[in-house]
Each structure stands twice: as structure tokens, then as C-alpha cells.
Amino acid sequence: MTPPCFRVRALIAFVLLAALALASHAAPLPTDPPAGKPAPALQWNDLDGGQATLAQWRGRPVLLNYWASWCGPCLKELPDLQRFSQAQAALPNGVHVVGVALDDIEAARALRDQLDLSYPQLVERNGPPGTAAGFGNRIGTLPFSVLIDAHGTVLQVHNGPLHAADLARWAAAAGAAP
Numbered sequence: 404m405t406p407p408c409f410r411v412r413a414l415i416a417f418v419l420l421a422a423l424a425l426a427s428h429a430a431p432l433p434t435d436p437p438a439g440k441p442a443p444a445l446q447w448n449d450l451d452g453g454q455a456t457l458a459q460w461r462g463r464p465v466l467l468n469y470w471a472s473w474c475g476p477c478l479k480e481l482p483d484l485q486r487f488s489q490a491q492a493a494l495p496n497g498v499h500v501v502g503v504a505l506d507d508i509e510a511a512r513a514l515r516d517q518l519d520l521s522y523p524q525l526v527e528r529n530g531p532p533g534t535a536a537g538f539g540n541r542i543g544t545l546p547f548s549v550l551i552d553a554h555g556t557v558l559q560v561h562n563g564p565l566h567a568a569d570l571a572r573w574a575a576a577a578g579a580a581p
Contacts, residue, residue, distance in 0.1 A: 437557045442549070443537040447503060447525035450512045455501075455525050462553055464498045464577035468565075469535045469547040472510040477546045480564040481518055487570045488522040496553070497579045505531050505545065550577055 445457040457465070468484055470477035484500055491497030500522040504511035508526050515524045527533040531543025538560050540547045548565055550558040550573050558576055561569065 437537075437539050438559060440557055442551045442555050442557050443534070445534050445537070447527060447534075448508075450504075450508060450515060450524045450526060455523065457551070458555070460499050460501065461555055463496065464553050464558075464579060465549075465551045466498050466500045466570075466573060466577075467503060467538075467549040467551065468500065469503045469505055469531075469533065469540070469545060471504060471506045471531070471545055472514045473506070474545045476564045478514075480546050480566075481514075481520060483565065483567055483570065485518065485520050485522065487567075487574075491574065491579060494579055498550075498574055498577050501525065503527060503534070505529075505533050505535075505543075552577060 442457055447455050449455050457467075466484075466487075468480075470481065472478075481502075484502070487498070488500035491500065502515075502520065502522060502524045504514075504524060504526045506526065507528060511524060511526050514520075531545060532540050533543075535543070535547050535549075538547075538549045538557065540560070540562065544562040546564055548561045550560075552558050559573065565573070
């Protein structure tokens with residue numbers, strides 16, 4: 404005879420597995436990365452109330468970095484992105500770093516000021532995945548980064564933090580010096 408608590412647990416496990424199977428069919432993840440495809444036309448608000456579009460940075464490679472103030476790996480990555488941004492800003496064809504906070508504006512502004520981030524910071528208030536879904540990040544993994552060439556074509560995407568060696572490779576892939 405099976406104890407009642409075991410039957411309840413088995414039923415819960417079955418229901419959860421069935422829900423997971425249905426969810427995976429409802430919103431399949433893309434099998435191909437968006438590399439080689441044009442970046443979508445995107446628009447955000449900056450942390451000071453202005454508007455920004457992805458197209459305004461055309462002419463230089465762009466590294467879009469999606470982050471949030473509550474994301475531990477994001478917090479570790481932001482200082483590396485700041486150093487990379489400063490080094491690239493001095494180059495004529497350097498990568499332009501743009502942060503996109505999937506957060507509320509006050510939290511994003513406070514973190515920008517605390518870390519003294521000088522590269523543009525934009526905000527999406529609805530949280531993950533936000534516009535990152537257009538680059539294949541439908542589940543909202545953070546941090547999430549996208550490298551776009553000077554003509555607006557997606558070169559690479561990356562789930563998780565970028566480290567100094569990754570940033571050097573991305574600069575080379577974009578045609579900029581590391």
C-alpha cells in the first residue's frame with residue numbers, strides 16, 4: 404500500500420512535468436543564433452528621461468549589455484565593461500558600450516552613480532527578457548550581451564558575464580583593437 408503523501412508528491416511531480424512540457428512547446432527557443440541578421444530597430448529611455456535608439460550608434464560597433472541591479476553576475480561584470488568602454492572610446496572604430504537595465508529607473512540610476520559608469524545606460528521597466536528577446540534571449544538570462552557591427556548586423560550574443568578575455572575577442576570580431 405502506497406502512503407498518501409507519496410501519491411500527492413507523485414501527482415505534483417507529474418503536473419509540474421506536464422506544465423514544463425507544454426511551456427516548452429508554447430514558446431520554443433530559437434535554434435539559430437541571430438548572428439548575421441540585422442539588429443531590430445529598438446528604442447529605450449535613458450536614466451535621465453531622454454530617448455535613445457539603437458540606430459543612433461550606427462557607424463561604430465555596439466556592445467549592448469542587458470543587466471539588472473539585483474543580478475549578482477551583472478554587478479561583477481559592470482566594472483569590466485566600464486574599463487572596456489573607456490579603452491574603446493579612445494579608438495576611432497572602437498566598440499561603443501551601451502547598458503540596458505531591466506530594472507526600475509531609480510535602482511539603475513543609483514547603481515550607475517555608485518559604480519561611476521560613464522557609458523550610456525538605458526532602462527526597460529518591464530524586466531527580462533525585454534528587447535533582449537529580439538536577440539534570442541527569450542528566457543531573460545542576465546547578464547546578456549549582444550555585439551553589433553557598425554552597419555547594424557548582429558555579430559555575436561552571449562548569455563552570462565563577459566570577462567576581459569571575452570571583451571578582447573569581441574573587440575577583434577568587431578574590427579576594433581582590444
